[in-house]
Amino acid sequence: MSHMNLRESSLSEFESATAVTRLSESTFTAELDGDWSVAGAVNGGYLLGVIAQALRANSPSAPDPLVVSTYFLGPSEGGSADITTRMIREGRSSATFSVDLAQNDAPKITALATMGNLAGLPDDVATTATPPKLPDPDQCINVAEAPGDFVKSAPLLKRYDMRLDPETAGFMTGRPSGRGLLQGWIRLADGTEPEALSLLAFLDAFPPVMFDLGRYNWAPTMELTAHLRAVPAPGWIRVKLYSRNIAGGMFEEDCELWDSGGRLVAQSRQLARQPRG
């Protein structure tokens, strides 16, 4: 027990909160942490961290999700969760798994992932996308200082240090731009440097892009696919979040994460149902 405490004390808040305990070769249990919730439901990015911990435990030589596609079947709450992983195919340098997460026997997440080793990828970079131009973090708006109800209903916000570009923070004062664009900076609140699994969480940590379209209700994610493309350099991560196809009661939300070295280290797209009313 003292050994366990010692070990935990060397873990970041995020690593501790997403830890899994092995029950068998393919099954794990986790204690979902309600401190990573928004509007009563555990955050999707945090849940990606939890399922990735289970995948990593079963894929030691390919420890990083290169791509993970997560289908959200219902809201998760703080408390115990059961995780099952299954290896579908093992390649030379990567392996594809399915992973399921349930609470009280109700399925909450089903996902597919191909695991690999980000540190072992070739070092070519011919990216044509460019990082978002942002004021320095101390010239941006701390999301945890947003007015009233928004922060109160989102304990998640305290787990991160998130700074919004003032140009895209109009929603905080009731003046959303209508462009469907949020951008800014993110890091873990405890100062831990970014790593593959915290990148997964960053992809779904910012306020919903629909806030910039004046739609403030909770929008349930149906599916989120994340690509991790490089080991992030230490420091702040730039976040760009946008939506271009709002129609038929749904919208897509694209997220880009750029590290301090100017590398596009992660991309995600999610499909969500539009808030009603």
Added chain:
Amino acid sequence: MSHMNLRESSLSEFESATAVTRLSESTFTAELDGDWSVAGAVNGGYLLGVIAQALRANSPSAPDPLVVSTYFLGPSEGGSADITTRMIREGRSSATFSVDLAQNDAPKITALATMGNLAGLPDDVATTATPPKLPDPDQCINVAEAPGDFVKSAPLLKRYDMRLDPETAGFMTGRPSGRGLLQGWIRLADGTEPEALSLLAFLDAFPPVMFDLGRYNWAPTMELTAHLRAVPAPGWIRVKLYSRNIAGGMFEEDCELWDSGGRLVAQSRQLARQPRG
């Protein structure tokens, strides 16, 4: 047998080629058609059509894939394939399934999909993306008339009528633009109007976007996630294909499909390994 022939004669070429035969409540067999191949491997978009036929057969009240995430585990060939579907969760108007396709007991595809009813979605449209500006199809370049080896190795090209915007067809004459952009028009060669499942195929039918970056080798797709957002109007479909993050031996390829009514009816993103050499 004569009944079967009668029925097949009323099907489009695409419907016949992607047809599945039920073996049990959850299993199907299909005869993969080598005429939908590129470089000896059955095309990924065609395979999306095949697995979607199996999903549709097991989801009559929610017949359309709203989102499908497909992991390609190895190249498929013409010939027999075994398909297994499993319902993971049934909601009020949608249902989430897993689906696996194997040949000779080797897994070729594992996928997740949420099925729904495109015709039953609300009719709101607040899309900010705009369709690609293209010359008329008869002012564009017929892909099947590309020079030499490219067409010979791709019987798939004859299944479609694909017209490339001359502005993005430089690769055909050895002058790729280097932007990572291909756009043009597509329809089925037999004149059948687009439908949900043919949209899936269109998302992966165009020449690889890497051709516009001067990289002409075959790039194996690791994963492709498709969103279907509306029933397409009859007529030509506009295609926009682009890549922005070419790094670490991989690249993403984004595809947009726009119908003749100017609606963004489908989006996809795939992660692929870069061609070597």
